[in-house]
Amino acid sequence: MNPSVLGQLTSSSSGHWRTSLTLCIVGISLLLGGCSGESEKAKETQTALDDSMESVQKYNGEGYALPYGNTTDKIAEANLDQIVDAGIKLFQENYKINVKVHNVVGAQDGATIFVESEGEPHFYTYAVVPIDEKENKVMTEKVWADEFQVENAIKGGLYHMIFKEEFSKLDNYLESVAADGQVTGKTKVALQNVGGQGFMTPYYFISMTSEELAIKHVYDLYKNNPHESIENLRNAYDKTQFDPENFYINIQYFMADEEAEPNKEIFNRVVKELEEMNSIPKGSYSVFLNDNLIDKQSADGTKDNSLERSFPDYIIKDY
Template sequence: MTRLTGILLYSMGISVLLSGCAEMNNTEQTPTSDEFLISVLEYNGEGYALPYGKETDQIAEEYREEIEAKTIKFFQENYQTEIVVHNVVGALNGATIFVESVGEPHFYTNAFVPVDEKEKKVMTDQISADNFQVKNAIKGGLYHMIFSDEFKKLDKHFESLVADDVTGKTLESLQNVGGHGFQTPYYFISITNKETALEPVYELYMQNPEESVKHLRATFEDELFDATNLFINIQLFMAEEKEKPNTALFDELTQELEGMDEIPKGSYSFVLNDHFIDKQSASGMGEHSIDMVGHIIKE
């Protein structure tokens, strides 16, 4: 893995957990032990862990129902969005709450609840979220909504690949330890703070969550869209356990992507991993991974 990719994926969404739990395991810093590796086809998020979260995880589990109810209320009041809670994972001084939106715009994100280890208490009245992260998750879901035809073509392409040499993550892993905005088993959308074309779409949605897709699309500022501010981050895995990523296959998949027309606009990054995921960090990045960042720009 190149250093550039590691930095980009970290900053754009791989490890975008809240401040109390952002020190999640990083395979580039700490080599993954084979005992923590699991088939990407079997991984559902079980075994995921954050530093210093063992004790808070147990405490948070005792408050699970209250955490779920308060988190649902938090997203309704602050983002006019109905969500479902999939997982709660202990972290330093608190717990990370992994959620998924109900309906459209579709996205995954997370919130944070403080935990007092000494008092063995969870402060559910202090649930919070990183506003930039949640806002961009919603914007990514809105981008998918208003350009659904383009995304259908992209999705169909990846679905056809799965029958051959590569595969993606399981839906359960996205739900339980995803949290990266709009996400499918094959890619996720990340947006920089310089992106402005989606801003009026987001504002209209926040004013009226029932607004039609047609009206949302009409507010998209096409002339302001800069493909370098919106990333479609592709992450594929080798379908067979014994197969390792190879340059020939990587180049072939890259060329296919480059040659595709009428797919969503944006900068495409591409990572091809081997067959395994580190179940503690939910990352497939490893010594065998091959990557390409931002070389494919669709405008």
């Protein structure tokens, strides 16, 4: 669904780049005598690849698709008001959180609702409304959200709240790297429309395992009283339970130039500087530097040419 439709509705509201494969197909066709049929297939393949990729600076989530969602996407669009209301109501009643609905995307047997929390803790997540394709019916009364995903999204937002100073240093550093114009991040509108991964910025997102216990009492305190003070929330944090193997900060840059390959010098500098920093949030850091293109259907920028420092060789911060 075109995300702009929702912008008018409510104010409260991996793929891989296969150029080498294509060139191989073209080369074989020529080698076998320039078979026009094979050459035409190669052109079609390249066209399809070109159509699936977009410059990250231009990407706003349009073209994002989930498996088997063509039919449900149309049904969802015809019932958009009901779906938006159901999503907002779910988070208000189950989590006492007000959210904005930014996008609705058809999926198998349902529609995924991408939302953003209003205020703090800030995060992006999603809910699902089941759809009966045979009956052409949207079952808003059965709207649901993955409890683990939503809980982790809230916890990520709480982490950012109670360690604002440490995250501010990280944010300032990552923004300074992009300031010279050689690298960039995802657009804010892309995060809103197809993010859904918890606390996110254009340059990173937070994730954690079910074994992360340091934030548990913070989450329980917040859940009982969403208006609890930041001071009390921070006091509830149990640093003795923190394990960097359960808490991840996933950094991802893109080259700003549409024709540029991932720059090893920039990548190595970022990795080295992160290794040397001792005032940023604790956790396991991964770093990716992609070229400029992002897959429109999956919102993924990692490809065969991406540079990465990640599992099992994370940058560990545990002071």
